[in-house]
Amino acid sequence: MKPTLKLNKPLSHLLAIILVLFSVQLAAAPYITKIKTPSCVTPGKSSIGITGRNFGTAFKKKVVVYSGRTLIGMEVTRWSNRLITAFVPQNNLFKPGKVFYLRIQYKTNTGQMRNSNGRRAFSICPQLIINSTNRRTTIPLRTRKGSSGKTPSPTGDSGETDSTEYTDIDTQNTDPNNPDAIINSTGSGINSATVRQRTAPPPTTQKVKRQQKYIPRQVMLTSKNMQQANKLYSVVLQQGYKVISRRHYKGLGLVLTILRTPDGVSADQAITSLRAQYKQSAIDRNTVYTLHAGKPESLKYMQRINWSTPTATCGKGLKVGLLDSAVDTKHKAFRSRNIIQKTFIVAGTSPASRLHGTAIASQWLGNSKSGIAGVIPGATLYSGAVFYKKNKQQLTNSNLVISGLDWLIVNRVDVINLSFGGQRNDVIEKSIKKALSKGISVVASAGNGGPKGKAVYPAAQKGVVAVTALTVSNKIYAYATHGHYIDLAAPGVNILVAKPGNRIKYVSGTSFSAPYVSAALLVLKRKKNLRSHHSRLRWLKQKARSLGTAKTFGKGLLQVPGACRG
Template sequence: PDPRRDPASGALPPPVPPAGATAIQQAAAGGPTVSPSDLVAAEPPRAIVGDFVPDEVLVTVEGNAVQQIATSFGLEVRSQRRSQLLGATLVRFGVPDGRPVGVVLAQLAADGRTLRREPNHIYSLQQAATIVNYAFERIALDAKEASGENVRIAVIDTAIDDTNPALSGVIADQFDAMPEVPIAARDHGTSIDGLIAGVGALKGMAPGARIYHARAFEGGKSTMGVILAALDWAAEQDVRIINMSFVGPKNDLLGVACRNARALGIVLVAAAGNNGPKAPYGYPAAFDGVIAVTATDAKDGLMQQANRGAYVFLSAPGVEMVAPSGAGSDVVTGTSFAAAIVTGAIANLLHAAPDRSVDWVEKALAATARDLGPKGRDNDFGYGLLNIEAAEAAKE
């Protein structure tokens, strides 16, 4: 008989943690029960910028320690999956006891089993509520010759109305990153897909392109965890371009995913944002390697409510354009739709020469854009208005 066994209960005592063990190590070893509020933080509580889910954190973990981490820190495992773009297991932990997210992130930093720790930020679609599509003329793209035939494009947006005639034969596949949320709106995603590759009366910039559509928004909102799931699915479809017509705060997990998607040879296009000249930078547009698009009108004037900043890369039509919607068609305004115009235009470049790299695309668009503001790149228009005819003629 083991002399340590309790004669009454027959149970062995819990393992003894090493001398000087932290509260986290004691809890993990089955030692004294530690209140989560007493856990030692490895860094000061984080000041979190932007909206986020108040009782969740996103953590990347290597290995099989997810449940142990949850137990050690008084958290709930709400979801977990292996992320291709993050190269680790992405875990959505719930915080059931009301601790501030910034405190939980600081506490988790003390555990070497966690790789990255971020809030579950909230992102918003970039549509300004407000006639033939004037975009072809403004970006120097011949509507009769426009084609994105067989170019694979991912769109992360709302659900779509795939019965709209403009999307007939356009959608190659769909993925629902939030299946537990009922679908109420389909307009925004339908407009984006239609502007990129619509057919018939509402012809898009790149007819013939194959759209891989991920639903990740409802009520104009989504969370970082949902968006990352959509991005992973998009990367698995071997797409050449990803359109992200949404904006939110800076999040390191999103930055890593974008950087790794670009390393796979995917061109990333994002809306610069509709939150006004004094708004903070909008992400993912403001990450390096993402083409941030602002919106101009039929006279090449800047959309008044557009974000400004050094991250703005390119201008494209996005004010009062006719686009497909869940109800048939609508007049739309926003940097969301300007991003779709740029995505479709890039599909034309890749259709003409499939071997063109991400670097080539970015350099060609920057070098050939028509300057609209102060000489050179500026915070309002970026390099200027997209000129697809000139970009097509750029040297390889």
């Protein structure tokens, strides 16, 4: 009789459970069959296609590259069960000509970190361009030129942790409206096959501040209705996104969803992926905007736009909208004036100084007895406070601007003034188009970036009236941005305005030239033959006094003869 090994029941059950768990673990383990790469990989530019099986979702998984005992995380732009696309970030460990091995790292049901079967190799391109700061960089992607195209994102922006101007934020503990501090404002790379030596920009008398561009790892996406937004919600959660907020805007006729990208995925990569999936939606970053107040040049100012002294009823029955800092409505300049104000700054966030918004409001509604004479004192001002203070800067972002635009559209204002600027944003652009489609004029300041500054948005958006600033002698303001998107010029240097606390102040900048054009478009609405925005703008351009090149002055100095006579 053959001897047999008998196991007691508890032990046999334990072994069975172990075998089942082990088989499940093996079955679920990701396996890489091959990778698709260029002949060699350029960090900061190349992506790798990874095919295989059992990839599942990106939850508790990541694509890594081994460099000795060091792991380099790859930035995933697509993740499905059989295909992963990963972007190769810039990293000092990626030495030219070296070979590296790629795997998927995942967490088991027991919490252990394991590597996928089937590692695959790729090589780094043997030659890298060295820029003037001796940092290894790659040739950046080709960018579009001109103010009419989109402002390109910083070269080599492989992820917010390396090349963005902001630190990351924790959406669980931090207000999503409030971006963190600037880290770095320099791009990397040389945009030419023939490498040319970069020259330093000419010195200026104005101190140039680092400027924030967007909130890191936040992506905005529009839907037509809540039903479409709900479908989007279920899909993006499976892809590893976190939904920060979702809101229906009746005035704009859209639902706005703000997402936080999955770990290791930059905003640029997420936008590329989402645009491919949702071609009918406007998708972009949560862009950051700054005010266009500048540096005064002298203490003289005269009315030069042929605007007759207005009566107290000038603008009565008309509504002008402002998205800016809050207005000091208790200032004596606003006695007996109509101001409806709403703040969009959430609790716990420091509001911006009221100076900028108060100044613009006084250009329109100022009571002459206070020393400030407004050009449309009878109008009703709808003031949306969208600017907050962060690290001594006055900032707003796309989310707050969209909330403000929706509020102004719902209240049927006639003109919207936007004296701020930043990068182009598809979601903001779609919202402004909605306002324009309803016959609302949108005016924006051209920017204070100087003659060689980049085009700023929303001023450079088609349909928006872009206004530049002039000195008392009708010369261009020294810090005004030049560009083919400029429509008109107006006084913008040493303008006497109200200052919070019943004080007055001289201010300069394209921020303070835009309000004059906004006021002109508003009062022209009373003319029977100028009912549409386009007819009013055409009239202003015909009346404007030519001063020079269109790139600098647009059609010239604003002239509004007899616009508001008693």
